[in-house]
Amino acid sequence: MRQSTPGSLTRAIGLMSGTSADGVDVAWLASDGLSIAETGPFESYPFEDGERARILAAMGDAAPGPGAVRAVTEAHARAVEAFLSAHPDLRGRTDVIGFHGQTTFHDPDNRRTVQIGDAEALAEATGIPVVHDFRSADVAAGGQGAPLAPLYHLALAEGLTQPLAVLNLGGVGNVTWIGPQAPPMAFDTGPANALIDDWMAAGSGERFDADGRTAASGRVDRSRLDAWLGHSYFGRKPPKSLDRNGFTASVDGMSLADGAATLAAFTVESVALALVHMPAPPVRWLVTGGGRHNRHIMSGLAQRLGAPVVPVEAVGWNGDALEAQAFAFLAVRSLRGLPLSLPSTTGVPRPMPGGRLVQPPASASERRPSTYLPTSPSTSSSSFS
Incomplete structure (x- = not known):
């Protein structure tokens, strides 16, 4: 080697x-x-x-x-x-x-x-x-122990207008805030695709809601959504992270479309709640992960975040590749004894190799x-x- x-x-x-x-x-x-x-x-x-x-x-x-x-x-x-x-x-x-x-x-x-x-x-x-x-x-x-991609996001974002947010919508959502002359900040925002995927699989046999079409055809149950948003996790200061099954937002008894709409709204609103924890509002949100293909969620984010919301491809990144690239990058850092995480990204007491x-x-x-x-x-x- x-x-x-x-x-x-x-x-x-x-x-x-x-x-x-x-x-x-x-x-x-x-x-x-x-x-x-x-x-x-x-x-x-x-x-x-x-x-x-x-x-x-x-x-x-x-x-x-x-x-x-x-x-x-x-x-x-x-x-x-x-x-x-x-x-x-x-x-x-x-x-x-x-x-x-x-x-x-x-x-x-x-x-x-x-x-x-x-x-x-x-x-x-x-x-x-x-x-x-x-x-x-x-x-x-x-x-x-999460998120671990922020240092890769930081390397990619050199030269971009800041502050900006890199939002990953995988099974769980996580965000990296990158600002000038400040260390990156990162935390899990809440559920992203996992709950919707599970609901679609149970109700239709589909692995996900393609383009958000099912959610777009449904109606949000506001009372359920408000109850979920009252969870103590959202008021907790970062750093913080979630297990895939950290939320058990039940949409039992709802139609497939209404359940998908309500779960998609949960993803959008949980990201909006993340704004309160950021040092300054991002001037742009770059979205990666499978959730960026969900047009219904992307539209909801654009309405709620008060700044442009675009897939990372808008700045020349590959949103499908980003997380795999991040672990290639972290493997190189590991070999060199460089930190993989920081106090501001995971809450670790000091920059931590691994x-x-x-x-x-x-x-x-x-x-x-x-x-x-x-x-x-x-x-x-x-x-x-």
Whole structure:
């Protein structure tokens, strides 16, 4: 592996499976850990139905069984192989893999966070060093362990007009506030896509509300929405973070459209409540994650936030790739001993390095026969939930 010396570049693949658990995102970049020298291809590989079922069943479990761990590992190994098969020039231009794994349990107030996936098996399957376990050092030191993308957002935002907000609408929403001459501030805003996705899956068999069409056709139950917005989480000062299942906003008894409309309004209003915690109102909101494809939510945000709300593509970023790129960037920072989180982003007492490095076997003879390599590449697709 190339040495991570100051000023040199490390080439990294980043892997991410978010709380929506729809698949594995894979992205490549080159960085010195401070800035981004080059971004490369991005692909997204959906979980097989059985894998996704095992992973979703493990959500909320602090000690998931081996079946869920294996499902995560196999899907990630298959995704890396498919990615390198699609982009063969990167086989010799990848120094490290940043492997986030799959979060199944997050309770930082009790210093517990669980991301599953076998990093050693992934290193064996790919033959590439793997940095993993990005969150536990932060949580052990008293931080929230999330969000972890803000330092990547900060690197990307150099030269943009500030203050600005980078809003990620995944399963859970999180925001990074970036202002001039100030450290970035970050926290989870509330539910984003997870509750809507679960409602759509239960009521229609669809994994998400495409373009927000179902929500747009429904009516908001204001009394339920107001009750949810009274939750103590929204008044709590950052840093703060959420488990995927941190809210149990029930829309039982409602029509599919009205339930989707009410849950979408919950996402919008929870983001609007985040404004009170920011040092200054953002002049622009850049939205990433699958939720930026939900036109109904994006329209609601534009009405409520008092500033332009645009997908991150408006400034040349790839919103589908951003989180996977972030873990490639954090893997490089980990190798260099640089902080992955700050007091202003997770509440950790001091800038906190993290991540653990696993090397692949030194020679092929030391490898165990691997069942993680695919027999054929998976079909790539974009992630919209």
